[in-house]
Amino acid sequence: MKIELANVSRSFGCHRVLNNVTATLEFPHTLAWIGPSGGGKSTLLRLLASLDVPDSGEIRCNGQVLPREAEARRLQRTRVGIVFQAFNLFPHLSALENTILPLQHVHGVPRAESLERAAAILRRFQLESHSHKKPAALSGGQRQRVAIARSLVTSPDLLLMDEPTSALDPEMTAEVLDVVAELRQSGAPIVLVTHEMGFARRSADLVAFVAGGGIGESGPAETFFEFPQTDICRRFLGRVLKY
């Protein structure tokens, strides 16, 4: 997987969140974005997800320029899976119906086949006994696993996760990270924004440090944590790894 950013800028009001970001990130399977809050990680992920467009500059995924026009962006989104921090699921639909929705109504898969594929993926994540529950009846960890199942059921080319465990307690975090780690064996490349340094170190191929409106530095997980290049990154790691 190769992601290229060329002079990407994005502002909200007078606040410039991304400032002329230029970078090439190449990785076999998992890319982790770490960095302080407000540094632009989520904004970058939303641009990559085609949920948002940069004010200027362009982004390429495997050589393909991401579109700017609304309908083209919607089509692009049908080819990526996206998981947010929380509240991914539709509260009025059961876990199974949540999973069927994109298959049936976005990808036009017939109802019977949608049902089969959705049931199969929920089974894979050990959720079959919960498939008829509404999100309110599921634990936080189960909800995120259903959200991951829903984003994968359409066989996306890329899976994007924005702090998928930030709203969970440590036990549920482990439950969700187990699933993410398992996706390494099979499945699409993953870009994930995370505060779980241990997870980034063990499971990511490439780690990128996003701060101050740009990508500070990036490198393979091992060397990145052992030998941070820049002061700002060293300070950040020193703070978050202290406890």
Place this chain on the structure above:
Amino acid sequence: MTAFLRDTPGTPASKVAKVCVIAVLVLAYSGVCVLALTGTTANWATVWSYRATFWNGWLATMGISLAALAGSLLIGGLAALARRSDFLPLRYSAIAYIESVRGLPLVVLVLFGFYGVANAIGWHDRVAVGILVLSLFSGAYIAEMIRAGIDSVGRSQWDSADAIGLSPWQTYCYVVLPQVARQILPPLAGQFSSLIKDSSLLYIIGIHELTFAASQVNSATYSTFESFVPLGVCYLFLTLPISLWSKHLESRLRYET
């Protein structure tokens, strides 16, 4: 004794206490009515012979209310969408409609709509004008309910719908409207109950609905009490079940979310 009659969150009253209180109150209030009315001559037999008039009035009230409910849902839905439109002329028109209607008494709208507008353009179908005025009146309130319902669907839901690639139309169909419908069903039931009561005002433009029927019976029989008690009972017969149903919906919604 007073402890027996009190119902507080910490120490709720017993079922026995509640039943006793209701029984005593019903007896007491009936007693007051009987005392007040002995000496007057009740004329129930004459009023009973006018039951067909009541029945037709009741049917008309039901029909007008149902038609106005359908009309106001349509108008309210469109106004709510227009109110949220990013096209300014549409949005401001919706605001002007909603705010002016909500700021006017229904009697004024009925009189103005029928004598001011409908007569001026030569439209003399009282029932149709009445239904339209009621729909416009109630539509403004329903528009605000629907708008509040849509606003209550969180940003994350729209994001999630975008994320799985739903089109804007599909997002409304499969994500937003089902949640809005559950959200607004209880106030909507309340609004329907209001519509039934408000339809009584159409009597001033001579529509033969329930209130009109009762006042007709009254002027024919000179028995005010015997004409207006059935009138009240007829309205309560419609509005009480709806009010109870609306409360039931509210409690179910609270339980589920």
